[in-house]
Amino acid sequence: MKYAKNILETIGNTPLVKLNKITSGIDALVLAKVETFNPGNSVKDRMAVKMIEDAEADGRLKPGGTIIEGTSGNTGMGLALAAIVKGYKLVCVISDKQSKEKMDILRAVGAKVVVCPTDVEPTDPRSYYSVSKRLAEETPNAWYVNQYDNPSNAIAHYEQTGPEIWEQTEGRVTHFVVGVGTGGTISGVAKYLKEKNPNVKVWGIDTYGSVFKKYHETGIFDENEIYSYITEGIGEDILPKNVDFSLIDGFTKVTDKDAAVYTRKLALEEGIFVGNSAGAAIKGLLQLKEHFKPEDVVVVLFHDSGSRYVGKMFNDDWMRERGFLDEEITTAEDLIKDHADKPLVVVRTEELVSHAIERLRKYKISQIPVIDANGFVGSVDETDLFRSYVEDKDIAEKPIREVMGRPYPVVKAGTSVEEVSRLINKDNQAVLVDLGNGRHHIITKHDIISAIK
Known part of the structure; x- marks a missing residue:
């Protein structure tokens, strides 16, 4: 009988899939290494098990111990599968920008999840780097994984992912394209492929808000480049030891919007339901198309599954709120279609100012139309109310x-958006x-600004 002794034995040997429609503008053969076929649905299964096995071998991880790691979700899932099979406890420290699906999945496989703020410095005691280290120091019999600097991360891809790509392409791979986060995947695969053929080109996909591209090109770690971004799993505000810049031929940056849009395109045009970093990778590959010749074989790696982003990139409301849906907005009705079903908040002429203030606060709005028995007769604006209150403290009861x-x-x-825009000015707020x-x-004005792409 053919069977795996446990779920960990099903990791690896993921398929290469030819991309067709989404890469129609590229002459080369483009193949996707679809890592969602791993049992934990991501490429991180490979390095998670390798890091645990190496820690067991040298005594850093002892029987019955607690594994602690800062993760964007996927490494945590790989660690969780190994922890279940091998009998360890797991604490995953995750930033609050990660999808709810990732957090729920980690809890479903027995991990304790600690959520930290995203928009803080790496050295801030609240950051998920700092909290991970602190918990590892405070927890008895604990092992801090530190995937960013743990060499077993890159070794896993040198030993597994790189050889798979080489064998599957029969040594014909000419380019490898992948999103860069901890750096383990790109560095491990690059090392193996370049040992086999030094002419293989390796391109990293970076995101705006991350330091990789500029550092690779100039050697400068520019803190001004660091700011919060939406794309998950790639980019960093630190320089992980696993990123071997000498093995990377170049980087290209992809916007949050393009990463989200192309994540959806992969599902709709190729039937490949993968995650946010895959969207960034395919858009980055398209940005690099002038580097590819007809005889080239380009391999792009897709890290994880789209199931972890159902409430984000695959949700129209989420996309619309961030201006990521390219919907044509030309009329007044278009401007308010997302909330046209909500009742108009009004206040009557004989109600008290305190009632208007309460409604402004309750509905988090700045303007309210005033009505009487005959219809609209006036307006109330929070700025005017504030000014009136400064002049007369008893105004609330008027x-x-x-x-x-x-x-x-x-x-x-x-009515056209242009005409509506002309009507809103300093004397008329709505x-x-x-x-x-x-x-x-x-x-x-908020509706007008939200419509600007």
């Missing part, structure tokens, strides 16, 4: 009609759009 401003102009649903059947909605 009726709205004593402080209200002019009513907002009303436009038809089909516009009402008539949706028919007595329904109205409000358009503010």
Whole structure:
């Protein structure tokens, strides 16, 4: 009978899949190394097991011990599978920008999950680097994995991923393209492939907000390049020891929007349901197309599964909130379509100013139309209310009609965005759009700005 003795024996030997539609502008043969076929659905299964086995061998990880690691989710999943099979406890320290699916999956396989803020310096005691180290020091019989600097990370890909790519392409691979985070995958694969053929070119995919590209090109670690970004799993605000820059021929940076858009394109155009870093990798590959010739064989690695991003890149509302959906917005109705189903918040002329203040606070808005029995007769703006309050502390108990401003102009649903924009100025903070059947909605400067791509 043919069977695996445990789930760890199913790691590796993932397929190479030819890309067709999404790479139609590239003459070379483009093959995707689809790592979601690993049992933990990511490339990180390989190095997670290797790091554990090496730590067991030299005594850093002892029987019944606790494994502690800072992770964007995928390494944690690989560690969790190994911890289950080998009988260890696991604590995963994760940043709050990672998807909820990743956190839920880690908990589902028995890991304790500690969530840390993303937008802090690596040396900040709240960062997931610092918290991981502290927990490892405080926890008895604990081992801190430190995938960023742990050499077993890159060795796993030198021993497994690199040889697989070489054998699957029959030694014809000419380029390897992959997102760079800890650096283990790119460095391990690059070392193996370049030993086999020094002419193989290796390209890293970086993201805006990360230091890799500039450091590779100039040797300068530029802190001004570091800022928060959305793309998961690639880019860093540190220089991990596993990133061997001497093995990397170049980097290209991909925007958060392009990474998200191309993640969805891979599913829709190739039927390959993979994660956010795969979208970045394929967009980066397209940016590099002038480097490829018709006879080349280009291998791009897809790190993980799209199932970990269902609430993010594969969610229209999430994409729309960040301006990542290229939807044509030309009319007043387009501007408010995402919240047109919500009732218009109004205040009546005889209500008290305190009622308007409460509504501004409750609904987190800045402007409210004022109505009476005949319709719209005025407006209330938080700036005007504040100014009035400074002049008269008893204003909260006065009726709205004593402080209200002019009513907002009303436009038809089909009015152009340009015309709506002209109506909003320093003297008029909003516009009402008539949706028919007595329904109205409000358009503010925020709606106009949100429509700018």
